Amino acid sequence: MKSAVETLNPTRVRLTVEVPFEELKDSLDAAYKKINQQVTVKGFRKGKIPARVIDQRFGRGAVLEEAVNDALPKFYTDAVNEAAINPLGQPEVDITELKDGETLNFTAEVDVRPAIEIPDYSGIEVEVDAVEVSDEDVEKSVDQLRSRFASTSPVERAAADGDVVTIDLEAKVDGEILEDGVANGVSYTIGSGELLDGIDEAVTGLEAGGEATFTSQLKGGSAEGKDAEVSVKVTQVASRELPELDDDFAQMASEFDTLDELKADSRKRLENMKQYDQATQAQERVLEKLLELVEVPIPEKLLEDEVNTRKHNLEHHQLGQMGLTLDKYLEIQGKTAEEFDAETKEQAVKGIKTQFVLDELVSKEKLNVSQEELTEHLMRRAASSGMSPDQFAQAVVEGGQVPMLVGEVARGKALATVVEAATVKDTDGEVVDLSEDEDEVEQATEAAAAATGETEGDAEAKPEA
CATH class of the missing domain: 1.10.3120.10 (Trigger factor, C-terminal domain)
Known part of the structure; x- marks a missing residue:
């Protein structure tokens, strides 16, 4: 096999490959064997059909096509190794000449890794944020831990910021109730921003049994992004009580004593x-x-x-x-x-x-x-x-x-x-x-x-x- 490589641009080459026909012998034998297992000819046992009969009945061209498809990967790989290139992705292969009993010539165009020159990088300088932890950062972190140990207790008064309300929701779009737009017994902390826009204003001031309606853009579900008319009913109002920030809290919430x-x-x-x-x-x-x-x-x-x-x-x-x-x-x-x-x-x-x-x-x-x-x-x-x-x-x-x-x-x-x-x-x-x-x-x-x-x-x- 002979091969040559032509650089088309910094990222693409063309391999030109010439294969002597005798190098197709193994692939031709395999092609005849494969076709033998796939077809039947009257008068011959399956798998025992002579090559000349296959040529006559099904055409030498079908055998050559099968053999070439079988052999191309090896010839391509050999050409790649001989040229010492690093191919990327699949090549575009074109058989330029196929003469039965004489030669197989093909070209393969393929992307290759470009040659890269790495310069001296020791002079690179960058600026990053300084590591600064303020007292406010620490207080916020402790408050987040503290909120996880908060307790709630029902109250008979209007809901206010920070309260935990239990609510039923119903969302309509164009006057139709959405299949996934009904939810009952939802627990929500007023001011947390974890539900729909506008819900804080709607439930603030309501007592248990109170209802309100507001318009909000849905954040998920089948009508995500659409404006919906949302009805909300408060079924319970509970006050949220945080534990005292003291050594007892530290012992309860962590492995520390103070x-x-x-x-x-x-x-x-x-x-x-x-x-x-x-x-x-x-x-x-x-x-x-x-x-x-x-x-x-x-x-x-x-x-x-x-x-x-x-x-x-x-x-x-x-x-x-x-x-x-x-x-x-x-x-x-x-x-x-x-x-x-x-x-x-x-x-x-x-x-x-x-x-x-x-x-x-x-x-x-x-x-x-x-x-x-x-x-x-x-x-x-x-x-x-x-x-x-x-x-x-x-x-x-x-x-x-x-x-x-x-x-x-x-x-x-x-x-x-x-x-x-x-x-x-x-x-x-x-x-x-x-x-x-x-x-x-x-x-x-x-x-x-x-x-x-x-x-x-x-x-x-x-x-x-």
Whole structure:
């Protein structure tokens, strides 16, 4: 077999392949055998029909087509390996010449990973939010804990802000009661904002047995987004009593003996959360700076496929689970179809560019993924998916997704390497040291995965004639 490669542009090549006919022998034998099992000819046992009879009855062309389709993947793969290219997606194959008994010539055009030059990234500088926990932040955190231990008791008076009311609801659109627009015995805390707009004003001042009607835009259900006439009846009013903020509360609500210890723990937890957010912010901003430094040609077909994949996943998975159509989603978001398409394309370009750049960094920095790092990442992915680690691992192996997970961790390590080399300062001008963070690589892996989105890895496709 002879092959040659022609560069059509930085992201696409054309392979020209010449195959001597004798190299089709195994595929021709397999074609005759396959056809033998599929057809019957009077006078011959099934599977024992001579090749010449198959040629006469069904045509040599059908045999050649079957043989070529069987052989093309191997010839294509051999040509790819010989040319030392990294194909992306499926090739467009064109058989340019097929002479029975003489030769098979074909071309295969395919997108390839572009050559990327990673510049010196040690000069990257970014600014992130400072880690600041105020006394108000601590008080808010303690108040949230306190509210979880609140008690309620029925009262015979008009409902007021902060009270818990038990209500019956009925929603009408265009005068018709919605099938999913009736709810009884709903518990609602006035002022929480957890139900419909306008309900606070409607129930405030009502006693048990009181009724009111108001108009509100529905936030979910079959008529989501539409204005509905909502009738509400209060069946009970209960006052909400918070426990005293003292050492007794600390002992009841936590493992601490004093309120001061509880507040100190709350402050520490808030600091840890903000440090985590700060590290994520640093990784995202360093990645943005890195992408600005690198020129990356984007393969057109890969971009088209990525855009279509993102649209499909949004429309048929995410929105489908919420009972929304794409048109309804765009209406809620206040976006036109053109704006949505432009945003999706922009996100797809960033995702592809991120993957290409970080993969090149993995190669340049010779980064490897240890079994321990892969296992830790798998555990986290399992937790986020709601599956047990064993279930998730089995699904990954059966789906052939292990290389994908390895790639995610490797890209995370590449991003962590750039972050460590960059200068990160907070808004107070203080240098932020992220190297001591034990979760640095996993955080970077999550940041890189968020940037790449649903980007497909480069995989050799098996062509057919």
